[in-house]
Amino acid sequence: MFTVRALNENDYDKYLVEWWSKWPGWEAPPKDFLPENGRGGLMVEKEGIPIVAGFVYLTNSAIAWNEFIISNFDYKIKTDREDAILILISELCRVAKSCGKKYVYTVVKNKSLIEHYKKSGFISGSKTVDEMFIFL
Numbered sequence: 001m002f003t004v005r006a007l008n009e010n011d012y013d014k015y016l017v018e019w020w021s022k023w024p025g026w027e028a029p030p031k032d033f034l035p036e037n038g039r040g041g042l043m044v045e046k047e048g049i050p051i052v053a054g055f056v057y058l059t060n061s062a063i064a065w066n067e068f069i070i071s072n073f074d075y076k077i078k079t080d081r082e083d084a085i086l087i088l089i090s091e092l093c094r095v096a097k098s099c100g101k102k103y104v105y106t107v108v109k110n111k112s113l114i115e116h117y118k119k120s121g122f123i124s125g126s127k128t129v130d131e132m133f134i135f136l
Helices: 011-022 078-098 111-119
Strands: 001-005 041-044 048-059 065-072 103-105
Touching: 001 078, 011 048, 011 065, 041 078, 048 078, 048 111, 065 078, 078 111
Parallel strands: 065 103
Antiparallel strands: 001 041, 041 048, 048 065
């Protein structure tokens, strides 16, 4: 049985940084880069074991932004991981809708995660986008 809970102030340091470090090509975003300083998201667990987490940025418009979905590299039950990701996407969207948002946007490059979003009803937009930002 899966459970979903809000991220707490300890999850970033206790789980997420390690998860990001174990996936090739991934790096943990700074905590203050994340919504609510790393607490603005959800964790999906099974029998008390954290499997996947992600964040939802709430804006002052009708759009919310799902981002930084990351899974527990050491959790090897593939069907559980796949189900947990689908549950997470659904629950992040539920949070957005409950906050009055009409749209959810995301930027994804991982092929497996793209397929999970498509299974969740998302459609592809532009495929020629560069992710860009600046440190102020």
